[in-house]
Amino acid sequence: MHTPQNVIIIPARYASSRFPGKALAPLRGPGGQSRSLIEWCWRAARAVPGVDAIWIATDDDRIANAAQGFGAQVVMTAEACENGTERCADALARLGIAPRTVINLQGDAPLTPPWFVSALMDRMAQGAQVATPVLPLSHAQAERLRADRHAGIVGGTTAVTDAQGRALYFSKEVLPHGAQAGRMEVLLHVGVYAYTPAALAAYVGSGPCNTERAEGLEQxxxxxxxxxxxxxxxxxxxxxxHEVNNPGDIATVEAGLRALELA
Structure with missing residues (x-):
């Protein structure tokens, strides 16, 4: 049996605390077509060139049935998975394959640009163990993020890197602190990940850490x-x-989907 080199796994759960059942929430996209959020994410995955296989990983029969209904491959995973990375690891173990690269394209991010994923695949081909995108923000964008944070709104996750571009830390605060004076750029983290199977196995085997729990950031x-x-x-x-984190995000994401038709 041929082992795929680059696979996308879309982790999806039904019991979201902020938006229960959001994977099956209908969104209207180009031409007014209504599809579930998870189907839009699957279609985004299919737009990435060079991907050998795509699976939706879930522990819920409602999501599994809907996904199979629109033609997706599904792998059932354990209810105990604490986050998307754990669900990807569980899915990979159940599939019994060892691809070069596993991409975690989250089940609430249908607007993920395909070139973000392609950039991760390129980095993994160069020998990375884990890769994730970051987006340099303009001063105005960073100020908006900071204003949200001061208002108690978690508007995004930032990353701090070393000289080789490897992560030193991720936070829901706006880091580094000196960036507020314009001395450093702020890097916005985008929640897409690529891993080697070995890195995924090590992740699950090591168990959660205090900073992961404190920040609510699996990486x-x-x-x-x-x-x-x-x-x-x-x-x-x-x-x-934008991602769909709560019902109020649907209109914004629908607008983004419709914009793709005009691009």
């Missing part, structure tokens, strides 16, 4: 256990890539 477990995370700089090219 900090890699750093805690000295697994390097390459931050790959990407360009949004003017494209919106």
């Amino acid at each position: 900090l477990r890699f750093l805690h256990h000295a697994i390097p995370v390459d931050c790959v700089t990407v360009d949004a090219r003017g494209r919106s890539f």
